[in-house]
Amino acid sequence: MPLAVVTASHSPLMHTVEPRGDARNAVGSAFAQARSFAADFRPDLVVVVAPDHYNGMFYDLMPPFCVGTAAEAVGDYGTGQGRLAVDRHAAQHVVREVLAAGIDLAMSERMVVDHGFAQPLELLFGAIDAVPVVPVFVNSVAVPLGPVRRTRLLGEELGRALLALDRRVLLLGSGGLSHDPPLPTLQDASPEVAARLIAGRHPTPEERAAREGRVRDAGLAVAASKAGPRLNPDWDRAFLDLLAERRLTATDAWTNEWITDEAGNSAHEVRTWLAAYAALSVVGPYAVRSSFYRPIPEWIAGFGITMAETWRNP
């Protein structure tokens, strides 16, 4: 059965910070194109591959990969809160098949997700529970991270598992490209912040507002000063070329240190794109139908949106 891919950067600052020039309109048009691509494809299942930002996954038990057989969004940064419409049967099938293929994948009966999952679902389908989903978490923030190659292999096995379903499946990769928002790291954290990174579930509204305020202020400071945060458009464009030219295995040579040095701590979110494209690649040669890119410093994001499908899609 056919698979298709949409990948999109996310940024919670999209809702609150005005970027210079026509960036908002350009991103709006690219999302409109992605919406019509998704509508034309008519998916009956959406597999969302996304990271978390210490809202659902914490260092008390941080899996490299996890599939939710049920999932709830925290509603950070004004994104939707509540249950995702998880297709439990499809999620269980994915877990079984990917594990059987030798990729260690955690499973959660109560996965908690944040804007990484919620924002693209809202932008593409209007709500977090508008379409049946299988949520796939790929750790892209909480170091240490596994080798990039493992994510590519996860994607391939995900693709094989999905092909065995008699469904039209859209893979939605969320995150990236180069960017470095002010997220804390366990290594440099004060004892209070470390406690939050280890088990910071259920923050008070005040704690959540303080945390979101820090990131929002970083975006507003960029907007006010016109100074740029750490983005690397050359790196981003090279990654988009690599996807379009179907050179996914080239990423096997990437080290985690190199990604961080070149493109920032959160650039590892491109793992979600890689997994989505690797899944698509097992169907056969794919074609990228559309690729949008804009460095948007005010949103702390090298912002990209792509759409791809296999040539065989009926």
Ligand SMILES: O=C(O)/C=C/c1cccc(O)c1O
């Ligand atoms: O504060 C967070 O949890 C994350 C913010 C952020 C900002 C910009 C780009 C991203 O991918 C983010 O997750």
Ligand SMILES: [Fe+2]
């Ligand atoms: Fe993110």
